Amino acid sequence: MNKNVTFTRRNVLKRITVGAAVVGWSTASGEWAVAGADTTGVARLPRLDGTLVTDPAVLTRFSHDFGHLVTESPWAVLRPGSVGDIVEMVRYARINGLTIAVNGQGGNGADDLESHSNYGQAAVPGGISIDAKSLSTIHSIGANSAWVDTGVTWAQLIDATLPRGLMPPSHTDYQHLSIGGTLSVGGVGGQVQKYGLQVDTVSEIEIVTGRGYVVRASARENADLFNAALAGGGQVGIITKARVRLVAAPARAALFSLYYDDPAVYFADQEKLLRDGRFDYQAGGPVRNAEDTAWRYLIDVVAYHDGTPPDRAALLAGLRDDRASATFDDLPFRDWVFRLDAIEQAAKEGGFWDQPHPWLSLVLPRSTVAEFTRQVMAELTSADLGVGFSFLYPFLTSKLTKPLFKVPDEPVVYLFDLLRLPFPDDPGVAGMLAQNRRFYDLAVSLGGTRYLIGAIPDMTPREWRGHFGGDWFRLVAAKRAYDPDHVLTPGQGFFG
Structure with a gap:
């Protein structure tokens, strides 16, 4: 990906009408069509439980990341009301030649939510950004694990488990990160010497693949997908839920x-x-x-x-x-x-x-x-x-x-x-x-x-191939199987 490409507020405004509801994408014009406009040749949006937002202020917020080094605006932000919305929009993006990626939107408080990715790694210039915060439910907490939406932050999970005398075993030093965000890269902290990375404490995930299917994956079921999704940079699917191990918490x-x-x-x-x-x-x-x-x-x-x-x-x-x-x-x-x-x-x-x-x-x-x-x-x-x-x-x-x-x-x-x-x-x-x-x-x-x-400038696909070594072929095989049209997470730049 060219890190010098910038989708400015003016570029985005050319493609939307403020206040008008988006009805679909025109592959002919490369623009979103809005209610009241000519919809000839427009691929109609699926029915959603949530919303697809094109407000310029929202797009501006989703064009930045924590690194503040790359500005690349999506053309829409999906605020899903269900996992089904993610399925529908991944399929829509695939059919219409768009890209799509999750934006973790963590942060310490309701008024300062932000991406904590760095150097455009969650960017989708001209694509669809998924607001992970829209799905952030802790579904269950048991004696040994919690089943959570990956828009939940580690801070929220810790605060929910500590009253029960429990905690997730592996922590990053900063807790206000989305669970899905750290699982996509690894999740390193000072307890790795006892428990491994945060990805090593997850036994099961629910994931929407780049083909637009919801799949459960674990070390025993769909293991290739499980191993490609965790610490795989978001290349094979969008992790929507995770089963996180819990251990006894100290006082x-x-x-x-x-x-x-x-x-x-x-x-x-x-x-x-x-x-x-x-x-x-x-x-x-x-x-x-x-x-x-x-x-x-x-x-x-x-x-x-x-x-x-x-x-x-x-x-x-x-x-x-x-x-x-x-x-x-x-x-x-x-x-x-x-x-x-x-x-x-x-x-x-x-x-x-x-x-x-x-x-x-x-x-x-x-x-x-x-x-x-x-x-x-x-x-x-x-x-x-x-x-x-x-x-x-x-x-x-x-x-x-x-x-x-x-x-x-x-x-x-x-x-x-x-x-x-x-x-x-x-x-x-x-x-x-x-x-x-x-x-x-x-x-x-x-x-x-x-x-x-x-932030490492000018990483090439050849260097990424060297980085992954013998597991490069594992990643390529998983990409072909689960995201053959390269719809997902272009910002990492693994494939150019």
């Missing part, structure tokens, strides 16, 4: 922040903690020192408990951090899970939230992570992050079960994130994108891969 979280000046010692202690599994959450990464003159390394770890604080000395035994710099805290579990809400609010108040976010997310082999880190941190400055932050922490590939979440072929790999929040009007955003590309190329040369989120 409190004991937090430990440990600092290192020697990266070799940092890596050794990260891997010690990974091996013995003494903590329930394990993350960390580079941070600037107090003088902003050099990088230090932070291990963030958390031990869950039910009210009796854990033995601090036992948990920290054998670690070689700068103990004088260490900090400790103990929070109610919900406060810990939603810890980024205050950071989000501060970023909004400071004008950072709506700035471009050239994020980068990579996975490095353990064997080369030290060399990657040496080269990257020699170049990276605090200005390259703004008020954002970076992650660099290990996890076990044995915990991963979905083939399309690609990682290096080693037992231990490292997640590397640059979650940049540049200063308002920072003129260096183009340089950050170029830096992302250099860091990605370096990672690939050292045996690394990328996470599907993030």
Whole structure:
């Protein structure tokens, strides 16, 4: 996909009449036909339980994503009243040569819903965007799992399960993301070393394929579709429901922040903690020192408990951090899970939230992570992050079960994130994108891969084929079987 194509408000207004009901698509003119207009040759819309919206203000909102780097407007937004609406509109898009994709519309509150995709990955220029928020029901919560619409956010599911003493086992650090959105890419967080990715905690899905059929899929039923849909970038279907595993939730979280000046010692202690599994959450990464003159390394770890604080000395035994710099805290579990809400609010108040976010997310082999880190941190400055932050922490590939979440072929790999929040009007955003590309190329040369989120310029189909490796043919076969006309999710650009 050409990232330079922009569908402007003026372009969109040429195709609709404000306030008029859309009745269908004209393949001859490439425009939506509205009530009262000549409908000769117009493919009439199916009867919908929800609505198809062409209001310019709505289209403008759905033309942006969280990265604020690509603006590509759909020509309509489907607000489905049922899964049947998605079926009908996928079939309609397929017949009429349109594209269609889900937009997660997460966010912390009713007034700030937004896409949390990055770099146009959920964009459908000139196509139909599905507002996932229109289907966001938690259908059931049992002792071991919940059956939910994928427009539900993880925050909503957590708040529904915590009163029952339960929680989804694997969390991203920010909870106000749609379940369907993270399942389409993987869902990484500091509990991956115990439970795997969020896709690894899902046992069953309901999905509308690119052919326009509703299918149930699991590891035992339609397994090829199940494995292609989870972490597959939305290429084979629109996940409408998911069965998410639940585990017992703790009452409190004991937090430990440990600092290192020697990266070799940092890596050794990260891997010690990974091996013995003494903590329930394990993350960390580079941070600037107090003088902003050099990088230090932070291990963030958390031990869950039910009210009796854990033995601090036992948990920290054998670690070689700068103990004088260490900090400790103990929070109610919900406060810990939603810890980024205050950071989000501060970023909004400071004008950072709506700035471009050239994020980068990579996975490095353990064997080369030290060399990657040496080269990257020699170049990276605090200005390259703004008020954002970076992650660099290990996890076990044995915990991963979905083939399309690609990682290096080693037992231990490292997640590397640059979650940049540049200063308002920072003129260096183009340089950050170029830096992302250099860091990605370096990672690939050292045996690394990328996470599907993030902004890496000029990815080619050949590079995507290299990314998926031997599983490229699995993805191609699933695409041919379930979305042969390439109706779904063009923004990822896997196929050009």
